[in-house]
Amino acid sequence: MMATRAGSVRGRTDTDGPVQVTCEVLARRREGAYWLLSIAAPTIAERARPGQFVNIAVEAPGTLLRRPFSIARVSKRGMAAGTVEVVFDAHGPGTAWLTSVDVHDVVDVVGPLGTPFPIPQRKVSCLLIGGGYGVAPLFFLADELTRKGLRVDMIVGAASQDRILNAIEAKRLTASVTFTTDDGSYGVHGRVTDAFDEVVDRCGSGVVYACGPNPMLRAVSERCRERSIPVQVAVEEHMACGIGVCFTCTLPLRQKDGSVRMKRACLDGPVFNGGRIAWEETRFEVGPPIVVDDDEEELPEPPRPTDADVWGDA
């Protein structure tokens, strides 16, 4: 299965849809507690938008299926034009195998796949919330939002300081970053939701984007619902195909008529309106209980843009 020659591209020319490419590995290195893989895939780089993912063939013994990775960054211009970067954690045989590929090796990649983060149609302050290596696609998104002239703030959460992905990059790309760690080794001691209200109030956040473990996405979505803030989340689901045909990566989405439909994370997502996911019908547990300070008098909420305001009639 190992593609021996880089540079083959299969797919349609007349769309921005996915292609299958064989591409050279340009870099494979540690990125803090995680790994970064940089590949030469110009067609994917050209077509990719923040939130989309690539599906990489792995050759670990006993594995069969490709592994999906959010796109952390693409270079469309300049010296490094045509490169695509992904960040991952080596937590299974497939990702462990990927830590062993060398520069100049050739990997087989399908992408870009899935839906991108929708970009606000009006001027609004954007809050990006990432957990663990889920921060990776938010860098790509921050770049795009900033280029559109929008304010970007970030909350970056991790279990501990060493599991915060690229703090320098987070600072470089944003107006402000708030770090949280579960063990208190860096930034706010707690979860991303513990910093949520303070950041939203300070930054006047009008929309939220989140990527990370599903329980975190659930907690963030519920927090956004309480504050009536539109929220888009990029979910992580086990996938067999990544291309919309196997129906294994589904999650329940509430429709406008109130019914709940199982939607494919690889085709209808991975980016979903967090307010539409029927979290209570999923197996994702909520994080620690939200502490409400009863003493404080409730301030009237400033007017917030609605989903329709920000994304159009999505």
Next chain:
Amino acid sequence: MSEVRRIERTDAQAPRGAEGPPQPAVDLTTDLAGVALDNPILTASGCFAAGAEMDRFYDVTELGAIVVKSVTPEPREGLPTPRMAETPSGMLNAIGLQNPGIDAWLEHDLPWLQRKGAKVVASIAGKSVEDFREVARKLRRHAGIVAIEVNLSCPNVDHRGLVFACSARDSSEVITAVRRESDVPILAKLTSDVTDIVAIARAVVDAGADGLTLINTVLGMTIDPETGRPGLYNTYGGLSGPAIRPIAVRNVHQVHQALPEVPILGCGGARTVGDVVQFLRAGASAVSVGTATFVDPFIGPTLIAELTRWLADRDIDRVADLIGTVEPWS
């Protein structure tokens, strides 16, 4: 750096479709239960969705025919996740027949396939004989549908949830009902999880099946050693992929030996041109490719091109000449 630039130049060429270099003249046509196909490479039900999803990659009418995901009378949302567990050289799945239901399928999915000019094998499923009858009736007189594949690996609610395909009587009842309603050839898709596949095959053919699809997934289970939880929400699921290919080839061969006149669509773990040839030699008239699509979206056109070359390299003019050609050891 020069190496990198060279690659970028190659990569910057316009992406090409699945056509590749010119192919030698080999006759790939095959006849499956009276359905004339341009080539013997089909999709496996449940591994190609409704067809349109894959057309993002290539023109799906290049395939011999498209076997769509099973359709039931009512829309079904399917099972909760996890629906998939990877296993050595295979995977388990328990999707729960998620599908839009026959009415929505006829309204949205079939018209797309008709506009494309695809040959469609409609896979139907149900939990009672009446379910199958209803779907088969609604599939009558629709252009583009060249055959019906009856997914008998569904629990029969009228018989303690026993899978239809495990019982010759239950399977026959379904096939009899579908045969009465249908105006196209019907293929009975059987499971290998039975004591005597030939007995079931004989029963469904007697009941009116024009051909057989062999085989469906093989029932399996995984358990997380740490948590003790099954890998699938449904506990049990269907094993697919290269892991089951030898089982599938054996079933095709066994049935072909017993019932040589009955057309067979081979299915189960085919991934390479060698696999396809194995199925053909065992007695299949065509081959469904399933799980391999998950790994390689272009597997269908790749196999068509490679089969052409494989035959040409061996001076075999017609793929049909390979069907049922197993050479005995003695």
